Amino acid sequence: MTERLGPPLGAPLFDRLALIGVGLIGSSIARAARRKNLARVIAIADAAAEARERAVALTLGDEVVADPAEAAAGADLVILCVPVGADAAVARRIAPKLKAGAIVSDVGSVKGAVIAAVGPHLPKGVDLVPAHPVAGTEQSGPDAGFATLFVNRWCILTPTEGVDPAAVAKVRAFWEALGSNVEVMNAAHHDLVLAITSHVPHLIAYNIVGTAADLEDSTRSEVIKFSAGGFRDFTRIAASDPTMWRDVFLNNKGAVLEALGRFSEDLTALQRMIRRGDGDGLHALFTRTRAIRRGIVELGQETAAPDFGRRKGEDDNGNA
């Protein structure tokens, strides 16, 4: 591997890009990589016939196959875009076909478990550069993807020690070309931070929507009817892909349970404030939380429009 940091002008960054799995993330990468001319050949593998059919219909890749090994054969960059629980099996399958100097990456929301699952299967001369694009929607499947999904979103790389810096640089260049801001950190730290910013929020959303789903029919239909009071916000992330999220929780157990412990302690304190009628305590907390959103909007990670801009175009704020 040479030291050059970028491709020659005009040539794609990679000759052959293999995407294993063509759901929301895989199909978004395919669209964006094509638009940005990041690979001469895009090879897609998906185990589901329906996903392959859609990938062909949407012309997401140059090759669309069922067998991940076939897509990965001879690829310069292989990105695993499957639920984290499937990574080990895919790695075992593709390993014999990987060419020397190939880079294997992924898009999983947990990183420690991915390194443990994938790393041992890879042959010498192949570098693992795990990646987590912090981007997505509640929808899934090839049709849900779009080329700008990663624009102005963070992509976190968690290479282990000893990985070729040139491989890390190439993966960084790839994600930057997709519009992302790239950050490098170690996998354990990633898993702790994301437990708080992503995994526990999903868990809480799944839980509150689950509580509602378990209500008797008449009450449940009222909850759906009057959901604009706040509940409907939670249903968005609780509509996320069940398999992907099952695998996240099973593979980041320690950090999730730790973050959940903090959440529960704080909730108990909040519950006590309500029971005791501690208005000052409630007001102080609700004022502090307001500031956090301002920080997110200022960093460009959220729209400043009220209500997520849901009603954009319907009315001009400020006009009677």
Next chain:
Amino acid sequence: MTERLGPPLGAPLFDRLALIGVGLIGSSIARAARRKNLARVIAIADAAAEARERAVALTLGDEVVADPAEAAAGADLVILCVPVGADAAVARRIAPKLKAGAIVSDVGSVKGAVIAAVGPHLPKGVDLVPAHPVAGTEQSGPDAGFATLFVNRWCILTPTEGVDPAAVAKVRAFWEALGSNVEVMNAAHHDLVLAITSHVPHLIAYNIVGTAADLEDSTRSEVIKFSAGGFRDFTRIAASDPTMWRDVFLNNKGAVLEALGRFSEDLTALQRMIRRGDGDGLHALFTRTRAIRRGIVELGQETAAPDFGRRKGEDDNGNA
């Protein structure tokens, strides 16, 4: 009070409308009532000089005063648009100035406590018709309002027994003219349902954002940075008005603690599934919750666009 259900053609529904408080909701009512010609005179009272200045600058009303009694004097409909905890004091203040046949209403998110706080102060011949428009944004103040806030949203009326049906009909007609769908139920039932659809979701959001706010500086800045993973959704409702929400929790204590109890039980069960690695249980729950969102979208209470349509116009979904 006569039996006619609507105003004569062309005449406003009310002669004098008084809005006590001109925050997000009060100012939205003012804008919508003006646009729909629902009152000949709109009188606004707000204790805050800054809010009054903005109300004047935005020409939200015909009269803008500090004293609620002055605005309410001679009004046909008085709507309390202040935090629930301020209702009793306002009611006591305006009571001597209310004319016979006047209707007093409100917009509070709890109803039992409002009836208890306001009802005893009202003179004979004045009807109380409590209302809760299930609509809002995370923003507050006169500038945050907009005329279409209530369009296609529910407004729940909770009149007590013995209230003049004609008064209820007039308040219903008012909200329907603002574009809302109106439902009538008893206050206790309202407070239970809204505890689940609105109060506990807000509490949970405040709590998780509060947990993040309490992290050490370096971790907190990472949580903000990587918030697109799910956390930022919660920050929206945790940016809601602190005084309004303090009052909601203090005034719907019983139902909130009951709903929170269910939530916590379910969360404990979910936590156990993760600890034990029960992938099937997690997958089954995550599949059930997906259906709830479909129901909300089908009822027209939520956008079908992915990610709340946050990135509307940025890219066409489905186009590579």
